[in-house]
Amino acid sequence: MQAIIGKKGVGKTKEGDSLTPRGTYLLGTSFGWGTKPAGVRYPFRIATKFDYWVDYPKSKDYNKWVHTTGNPQHIWKSYERLTHPLYKYAVVIRYIDAPIIAGGGSAIFLHIKKETTRYTLGCVAISEKNLVKVMRWLNPKTKPIIKIEG
Numbered sequence: 001m002q003a004i005i006g007k008k009g010v011g012k013t014k015e016g017d018s019l020t021p022r023g024t025y026l027l028g029t030s031f032g033w034g035t036k037p038a039g040v041r042y043p044f045r046i047a048t049k050f051d052y053w054v055d056y057p058k059s060k061d062y063n064k065w066v067h068t069t070g071n072p073q074h075i076w077k078s079y080e081r082l083t084h085p086l087y088k089y090a091v092v093i094r095y096i097d098a099p100i101i102a103g104g105g106s107a108i109f110l111h112i113k114k115e116t117t118r119y120t121l122g123c124v125a126i127s128e129k130n131l132v133k134v135m136r137w138l139n140p141k142t143k144p145i146i147k148i149e150g
Contacts, residue, residue: 001130003124003125004113004117004118004119004120004124005020005124006120007120009150010022010149011150012095012108013105014103015103015104017105017122018121018122020108020120020148021093021096021108021148022148022150023147024145024147024148025094025146027091027092027144027146028093029042029045029091029092030042030092030135031044031047031065031087031091032088032090033046033048033082033083034088037089040136040138041139042091042135042138042139042140042144043140044135047082047083047087048082048083049083050069051065051081052067052076052080053079053080056076056078057106059076061076062102062106063096063100066079085112086111086114086125087109087111088112088128089111089112089131089132090110090131091134091135091138092108092109093146095108105122107122107123108122109123110123110125110131110134111123111125112127112128112131124146124148
């Protein structure tokens with residue numbers, strides 16, 4: 001299956017460098033604003049208009065999913081809306097989350113790519129059809145990983 005990566009390739013070193021991290025990482029929860037696909041046994045969390053992934057390094061919420069009904073522009077200088085069209089379905093790539101390293105890179109997901117998508121800003125992207133196949137394949141009784149090389 002074809003995947004695309006960061007605009008500048010592989011080798012993430014800091015927030016905003018447009019690189020996908022090199023290495024082997026555990027996969028976290030799957031999520032999306034779409035209905036959980038039939039046959040998915042892996043944990044799936046519904047994203048709402050009140051869900052964000054914080055990518056502002058100076059925030060205590062850095063590299064975390066946060067649910068808030070407040071105005072996100074008044075809380076953080078930078079964040080991802082988890083209702084983004086490419087996040088209809090996604091899986092968290094657990095990059096620098098234990099421990100979190102402020103400024104090291106955040107919001108790294110396996111998410112949907114459209115036919116016109118040529119690169120990501122650090123994530124890994126595959127077609128929606130293939131992503132749903134992966135989500136159905138993921139086994140919650142194991143500790144699935146993704147290995148990123150390049």
